Amino acid sequence: MTTTTGAPPTRMAPIAAAATIATALEWFDFFIYTTAASLVLGKLFFPTFGGVEGTLASFATLAVGFIARPIGGIVAGHLGDRWGRKPTLVLALVFMGVSTFGIGLLPTYATVGALAPALLILLRIIQGLGVGAQWGGAALLLTEHAPVQRRGFYGSFVQVGAIGGAILGTLVYLIITSSMADPAFESWGWRLPFWTGLVLILIGVFLQRRIEDTPVFKRLRAESDDKPAAAKPPLIAAIRGHWKQILQAAGAFMVVNSAYYIFISGILSYGTTTLEMSKSTILAIVLGAGATQLVTMPLMGLLSDKMSRRKLYLTGTVLLGLWAFPLFWLVDTKQPFLMFLGLAVGFTFHSMMYGPQAALYAEMFSASVRYSGASLGYQIASIFAGGLAPFIMTALLAATGASWSVSVYILAMAVLTFAAVSWIKESFQRDLYE
Numbered sequence: 001m002t003t004t005t006g007a008p009p010t011r012m013a014p015i016a017a018a019a020t021i022a023t024a025l026e027w028f029d030f031f032i033y034t035t036a037a038s039l040v041l042g043k044l045f046f047p048t049f050g051g052v053e054g055t056l057a058s059f060a061t062l063a064v065g066f067i068a069r070p071i072g073g074i075v076a077g078h079l080g081d082r083w084g085r086k087p088t089l090v091l092a093l094v095f096m097g098v099s100t101f102g103i104g105l106l107p108t109y110a111t112v113g114a115l116a117p118a119l120l121i122l123l124r125i126i127q128g129l130g131v132g133a134q135w136g137g138a139a140l141l142l143t144e145h146a147p148v149q150r151r152g153f154y155g156s157f158v159q160v161g162a163i164g165g166a167i168l169g170t171l172v173y174l175i176i177t178s179s180m181a182d183p184a185f186e187s188w189g190w191r192l193p194f195w196t197g198l199v200l201i202l203i204g205v206f207l208q209r210r211i212e213d214t215p216v217f218k219r220l221r222a223e224s225d226d227k228p229a230a231a232k233p234p235l236i237a238a239i240r241g242h243w244k245q246i247l248q249a250a251g252a253f254m255v256v257n258s259a260y261y262i263f264i265s266g267i268l269s270y271g272t273t274t275l276e277m278s279k280s281t282i283l284a285i286v287l288g289a290g291a292t293q294l295v296t297m298p299l300m301g302l303l304s305d306k307m308s309r310r311k312l313y314l315t316g317t318v319l320l321g322l323w324a325f326p327l328f329w330l331v332d333t334k335q336p337f338l339m340f341l342g343l344a345v346g347f348t349f350h351s352m353m354y355g356p357q358a359a360l361y362a363e364m365f366s367a368s369v370r371y372s373g374a375s376l377g378y379q380i381a382s383i384f385a386g387g388l389a390p391f392i393m394t395a396l397l398a399a400t401g402a403s404w405s406v407s408v409y410i411l412a413m414a415v416l417t418f419a420a421v422s423w424i425k426e427s428f429q430r431d432l433y434e
Helices: 009-045 051-083 085-105 115-143 148-179 182-187 189-210 215-226 234-252 254-272 279-291 293-304 309-331 336-354 357-364 367-384 389-400 404-423
Strands: none
Touching: 009 051, 009 085, 009 115, 009 148, 009 182, 009 189, 009 254, 009 389, 051 085, 051 115, 051 234, 051 254, 051 367, 051 389, 085 115, 085 189, 115 148, 115 357, 115 367, 148 189, 148 279, 148 293, 148 357, 182 189, 215 367, 234 254, 234 357, 234 367, 234 404, 254 279, 254 309, 254 336, 254 367, 254 389, 254 404, 279 293, 279 336, 293 309, 293 336, 293 357, 309 336, 309 357, 309 404, 357 367, 389 404
């Protein structure tokens, strides 16, 4: 166990606030695409498909962003381990801001034909690169600054930021869809949230000017400057020396990522199409249930500082896998309160894993390859879990016509995650300077 104490609370407050706000805005930009893909992008950019095929095409562009995330994580991991956590995070924010603003300006298929979906895919790829680079930087900025006794708590704020961004994105679309008619929403209303991408650039400037890099990286950089021979590139060192931990980290994220995107995106599509509920009603239910994580996420991070992160993670995995069936029984009632209850319980079990995840990942890797290793594990899983989850859910519902098939999918992801986390060697409150 480490004897270092990390930054005092007076210094952690602005660091935590800056990292949380930056993450919230980054993920707001990434998640508004998820909501837009569920509600309108298929119709505007893939009108030749129509129906379920149009929704699948829209979710396929969603998956493209997830496929780009590991590339962003690989590049950022190398830069973050070589040049610093903070400058890499700033670069990620700029990438996301520019690409998101660009999506808000895109012409539709009706205007420029096939060029419209091509440009949409290109900007979605850039979004994926940006968010792939961002998570590792924000997570390490918090966990490497934090006092060891509160590493899980402060690390959870990067996850709170991601959840806050998702909630804010859903809230914005709830307001927009409730305040304007469908023709206006499909014409220009859906674009409004994307124009906020420019704010991310300003946040990046603030981080660059006001926040210092982590003490762990500063010591690492000083030690590397004293060495006469150049070290191996961090990416190569991570893959060669920590391939097992990378696979463990990826497996640990499978049910976390897949279930979350089913909750916030798949349920939106399912509710408005199969259950024939109004957009505003299903958005409000998802928004309210997801908002509970603003409380449960830091609580679970704090709990992970009191007990083994691995045990808490495994408990959440089992509970979420088992809850997959009652969840859809409640959703299929079409009763708003029961739907909210099902999702809120699911989000709570999700928090038991996602809350302590930043601290768990930070403790799995040595300092010299921490950004590369954590980013690779996190982003590799995003391809096979979150990026494909709404697509797989739509395909399963089309093939079986029954929601139990989606429950089986969530349970299968939970089994995979349980196996991966069971494989992880406990490193609770380890010395991050090692």
